[in-house]
Amino acid sequence: MTAPSHKPLVFSGMQPTNTLHLGNYLGALKNWVRLQQTMDALYCVVDMHALTQDSGYGHAKDIAQATREVTAAYIASGVDPARAVLFNQSQVHEHAELAWVFNCVARLGWLDRMTQFKEKSGKHKERASVGLYTYPVLMAADILAYKATHVPVGEDQKQHLELARDIAQKFNSDFDAPDFFPLPEPVITGTATRVMSLRDGTKKMSKSDESDYSRINLTDDADAIAQKIRKARTDPAPLPDSEKGFEGRPEAENLVNIFAALADESRNATIARFAGQQFSSFKNELAELAVAKLTPIAAEMRRLLSDPAEIDGLLRRGAEKAHALSAPVLADVKRVVGFVS
Ligand code: TRP
Numbered sequence: 001m002t003a004p005s006h007k008p009l010v011f012s013g014m015q016p017t018n019t020l021h022l023g024n025y026l027g028a029l030k031n032w033v034r035l036q037q038t039m040d041a042l043y044c045v046v047d048m049h050a051l052t053q054d055s056g057y058g059h060a061k062d063i064a065q066a067t068r069e070v071t072a073a074y075i076a077s078g079v080d081p082a083r084a085v086l087f088n089q090s091q092v093h094e095h096a097e098l099a100w101v102f103n104c105v106a107r108l109g110w111l112d113r114m115t116q117f118k119e120k121s122g123k124h125k126e127r128a129s130v131g132l133y134t135y136p137v138l139m140a141a142d143i144l145a146y147k148a149t150h151v152p153v154g155e156d157q158k159q160h161l162e163l164a165r166d167i168a169q170k171f172n173s174d175f176d177a178p179d180f181f182p183l184p185e186p187v188i189t190g191t192a193t194r195v196m197s198l199r200d201g202t203k204k205m206s207k208s209d210e211s212d213y214s215r216i217n218l219t220d221d222a223d224a225i226a227q228k229i230r231k232a233r234t235d236p237a238p239l240p241d242s243e244k245g246f247e248g249r250p251e252a253e254n255l256v257n258i259f260a261a262l263a264d265e266s267r268n269a270t271i272a273r274f275a276g277q278q279f280s281s282f283k284n285e286l287a288e289l290a291v292a293k294l295t296p297i298a299a300e301m302r303r304l305l306s307d308p309a310e311i312d313g314l315l316r317r318g319a320e321k322a323h324a325l326s327a328p329v330l331a332d333v334k335r336v337v338g339f340v341s
Contacts, residue, residue, distance in 0.1 A: 201250025
């Protein structure tokens with residue numbers, strides 16, 4: 001349990017990529033926007049994590065551009081830089097510094113259990129970078145450099161967050177500093193926002209899927225959005241009239257979830273609205289809604305990206321705020337560890 005002595009604080013991050021899609025918006029960004037209304041929040045573009053990807057390493061220009069695109073997507077989706085601290089990770093050196101200390105706290109056995117590393121490193125573990133291996137340690141440092149208590153993440157990041165809790169706990173006990181770090185809690189977004197591929201309702205919508213028809217990119221124009229929805233896989237039956245009717249119909253369930261999330265209504269409300277209808281008419285309405293909700297985001301992203309210097313300035317100011325918040329924590333960490341200062 002997080003002790004009451006720790007002020008509620010939200011931290012989350014996304015890797016810079018230039019293919020943000022509907023899953024990122026409904027699964028993460030919408031939630032971030034909601035959380036910033038009631039809590040202090042930091043939203044980070046984790047560019048140092050991007051170096052662990054083969055496509056990231058050695059592509060400095062791409063990382064810069066992708067960082068700006070993700071920043072633009074945050075803002076266009078409603079993240080407000082006047083409310084939340086919005087910055088890129090590499091500009092705040094406390095993250096890397098704390099990650100080193102945490103590298104000495106975390107155990108090899110803990111990291112060996114991380115399923116994402118196993119998936120990403122594949123058959124050739126010995127060729128994977130050490131950075132990819134310690135990726136979750138840097139993630140723990142991202143969160144704990146601010147003593148953040150709440151971390152909105154998807155299912156796939158839950159294990160990494162548990163590791164962050166283990167690291168916090170071991171640090172507190174090893175250095176005899178009870179309650180120094182909070183044990184950050186996941187804010188798991190509801191199933192309604194778990195967006196699946198439009199081609200296969202059992203797979204997550206993903207930027208790495210070969211088929212562009214599997215996802216709706218945040219930068220897609222109205223025609224592309226409508227066409228992808230029209231071509232989305234379904235089954236011949238009409239829409240069900242209850243939750244039970246989704247059994248064995250992951251594609252139908254996914255499209256209904258997407259509608260409900262975009263319309264800001266419950267799944268049951270969407271089911272009631274379309275019960276018994278054919279997919280062809282449902283898809284027309286879904287396409288109309290998706291176009292209405294997403295094209296303004298794309299337009300705002302384009303507007304923001306037309307002035308990269310403005311985005312860079314905004315990130316720099318965010319980084320200054322983030323530094324001001326994490327520097328005292330790092331100073332305390334160094335004292336607790338016993339470094340001369
Ligand atoms: N690992 C996260 C992901 O890929 C990104 C991330 C890095 C993150 N640091 C974080 C998320 C800190 C939440 C908090 O989705």
